[in-house]
Amino acid sequence: AQKITQTQPGxxxxxxxxxxxxxxxxxxxxxxxxxxxxxxxSGEMIFLIYQGxxxxxxxxxxxxxxxxxxxRKSANLxxxxxxxxxxxxxxxxxxxxxxxxxxxxxxRLFVKA
Amino acid sequence: xxxxxxxxxxxxxxxxxxxxxxxxQNMNHEYMSWYRQDPGLGLxxxxxxxxxxxxxxxxVPEGYKVSRKEKRNFPLILxxxxxxxxxxxxxxxxxxxxxxxxNEQFFGPGTRLTVL
Numbered sequence: 001a002q003k004i005t006q007t008q009p010g011x012x013x014x015x016x017x018x019x020x021x022x023x024x025x026x027x028x029x030x031x032x033x034x035x036x037x038x039x040x041x042s043g044e045m046i047f048l049i050y051q052g053x054x055x056x057x058x059x060x061x062x063x064x065x066x067x068x069x070x071x072r073k074s075a076n077l078x079x080x081x082x083x084x085x086x087x088x089x090x091x092x093x094x095x096x097x098x099x100x101x102x103x104x105x106x107x108r109l110f111v112k113a
Numbered sequence: 114x115x116x117x118x119x120x121x122x123x124x125x126x127x128x129x130x131x132x133x134x135x136x137x138q139n140m141n142h143e144y145m146s147w148y149r150q151d152p153g154l155g156l157x158x159x160x161x162x163x164x165x166x167x168x169x170x171x172x173v174p175e176g177y178k179v180s181r182k183e184k185r186n187f188p189l190i191l192x193x194x195x196x197x198x199x200x201x202x203x204x205x206x207x208x209x210x211x212x213x214x215x216n217e218q219f220f221g222p223g224t225r226l227t228v229l
Contacts, residue, residue, distance in 0.1 A: 006155075035217065045203060045220035055202065089156055099163060100171060101218070103156040 002027045006104035013082045021077040021107045023092035032096040039089040072076040087111045124205035130190045136204030143209040145187040149200040155175045194228040
């Protein structure tokens, strides 16, 4: 079954520290894309970062990096130097083999001052 | 401004009264999709479309219909809404350029639907 699992319903991090949000996936398709989206309290969905299954290097976008471990089927999001504005819901998503998109249940991140 | 728009943003209706939520994008994207978001379940895909007149079911299509008669529009139709369709609905679009379907999706602002 194709599935995304985010095991951390909520997490706290101190401002300026790094935090890792976990994501594991399951698919039998050899070609897939992995995404992370942020949903602040205002409700909009914001794209953060993408990793392709054939990409050799881990993706990075500013303070966001994706720790991609293909053999373990994990795609954890690392946020460096957390800011108060990073407090939000974070969703991991997968597009296995093309057109369907599967989201995880999300992790709510709280950044403490 | 490149955007995905949804209307209405908020809707309260009664069981069985047909409704349509509109979605429009101005980025000439081929791919469009509808999701519903429920607490503890994340986003679940209802339907998606790869281009005009090409649609397919997502994971939770029961009780919903869609159409894609124009590239920019992808309305979601609830012909007989029920209370279990109370949810936050998102429309999204993305290009399918370069033979890849792995482009990021651009989301609309969401429609909060309550069915009494």
